[in-house]
Amino acid sequence: xxxxxxxxxxxxxIMLTLLIVIAYQFxxxxxxxxxxxxxLASYSRNYYAARGALALVKAYLKKDVSQNPIDTLKDCxxxxxxxxxxxxxxxxxxxxxxDSERLLCLNNMRKTTERFYTRTRDSLKRLIEFLGIESGENxxxxxxxxxxxxxxxxxxxxENAANKPLFLIEDLLSINGVTKxxxxxxxxxxxxxxxxxxxxxxxxxxxxININTAPKEVLVSISNSISETxxxxxxAYREENDFATPQDLTKVEGLSDIFSxxxxxxxxxxxxxxxxxxxxKVESDGRILKVRAVLRRNQQGVTLLVWKExxx
Numbered sequence: 001x002x003x004x005x006x007x008x009x010x011x012x013x014i015m016l017t018l019l020i021v022i023a024y025q026f027x028x029x030x031x032x033x034x035x036x037x038x039x040l041a042s043y044s045r046n047y048y049a050a051r052g053a054l055a056l057v058k059a060y061l062k063k064d065v066s067q068n069p070i071d072t073l074k075d076c077x078x079x080x081x082x083x084x085x086x087x088x089x090x091x092x093x094x095x096x097x098x099d100s101e102r103l104l105c106l107n108n109m110r111k112t113t114e115r116f117y118t119r120t121r122d123s124l125k126r127l128i129e130f131l132g133i134e135s136g137e138n139x140x141x142x143x144x145x146x147x148x149x150x151x152x153x154x155x156x157x158x159e160n161a162a163n164k165p166l167f168l169i170e171d172l173l174s175i176n177g178v179t180k181x182x183x184x185x186x187x188x189x190x191x192x193x194x195x196x197x198x199x200x201x202x203x204x205x206x207x208x209i210n211i212n213t214a215p216k217e218v219l220v221s222i223s224n225s226i227s228e229t230x231x232x233x234x235x236a237y238r239e240e241n242d243f244a245t246p247q248d249l250t251k252v253e254g255l256s257d258i259f260s261x262x263x264x265x266x267x268x269x270x271x272x273x274x275x276x277x278x279x280x281k282v283e284s285d286g287r288i289l290k291v292r293a294v295l296r297r298n299q300q301g302v303t304l305l306v307w308k309e310x311x312x
Contacts, residue, residue, distance in 0.1 A: 046282040046289035047309075049091035054293055056086075057097055057278045058302040065297060071099055071273040072212040072242050091284040099273035100205035100294070102213035104221060106172075107165040107203055109146045116207050119222075119268055121146050127201070127221035132194050133182050141177045148175045166203035168308060202277070204294050204305065208270040211243050222268060225261040230254055243271050274298065275305075 060077045072078070077097045086093040104127060108120035125142040129135040134142075140157070147155030151163050162171070172178045178197065185196035200217050209222050211234060219231035226234075230252070237252045246269035250256050259266050280291040294306035 042285040042287045045091055045284050049088040049282045050280045050291045052088050053093050053095050053280050061297050061302050070271050091282050094281045096279045098277045099213050100202045100275035101210035101273040103202035105205040105207045106201050108207045109149050110165045111151055123221045130220050144175050144177050169203045205275045210270050210273050212271050223262045223265050
């Protein structure tokens with residue numbers, strides 16, 4: 001074989017190799033594009049299904065307030081039957097709606113001059129103790145949370161504190177001592193399940209507690225004068241009767257003199273909710289989109305304040 005023939009063969013091999021590489025890259029690129037297009041289509045389907053669910057939630061919130069200004073767990077937005085098994089196109093959805101006023105609003109602790117600053121701080125301490133997170137003289141987590149939120153820098157736990165209101169409730173996880181278990185819920189060594197801060201506190205709301213909707217943990221936390229038994233009695237009472245005003249709390253067994261024992265409590269309570277949390281889960285094509293939306297309802301309508309997505 002002469003030299004010119006050898007060079008031609010080498011060039012042919014190089015060209016063939018290049019063609020193979022180009023063909024492979026083209027095939028890979030096509031597959032990637034198809035995969036990305038599929039992901040985009042799936043995400044878009046889930047996203048618009050979630051927005052559709054949110055529009056339905058808004059409609060029920062508007063319907064509810066037009067029928068009765070009092071908010072209870074019997075209301076159409078709370079029962080959830082209309083959204084427990086919803087399908088929009090190829091997407092399957094589930095939605096749960098909570099009013100923020102059933103939860104302890106931590107942003108009440110933004111300033112020492114806030115109306116409910118001291119009461120919220122004391123309530124948070126009782127809540128943390130009731131949840132089984134901390135108790136006794138060495139309890140400091142409630143102080144850490146307060147120092148993280150409040151605007152002054154004079155506390156004992158100001159290192160890495162934001163010194164501003166929470167925008168998202170998961171910002172609590174930035175605080176030293178707030179573990180994922182304490183945030184989401186946990187099980188103690190005796191096998192007892194405890195709710196976490198995610199299910200008992202909020203960053204949005206009027207700052208008051210709705211006695212028609214608050215869970216036992218929050219009811220116990222709002223006053224030294226409300227025992228665990230009293231909280232059980234409140235829940236039993238509202239299963240048959242709605243609290244029209246905070247004053248109706250005196251109709252519950254054992255609480256006829258509650259406002260004499262705790263003179264500042266009445267102003268901390270409400271029966272009307274202004275902020276709502278919609279937890280939306282959408283699934284299609286094996287992909288899941290979770291959304292936590294916060295809405296404010298007033299005379300002007302229902303406004304979206306927060307839209308937080310999480311894909312699985």
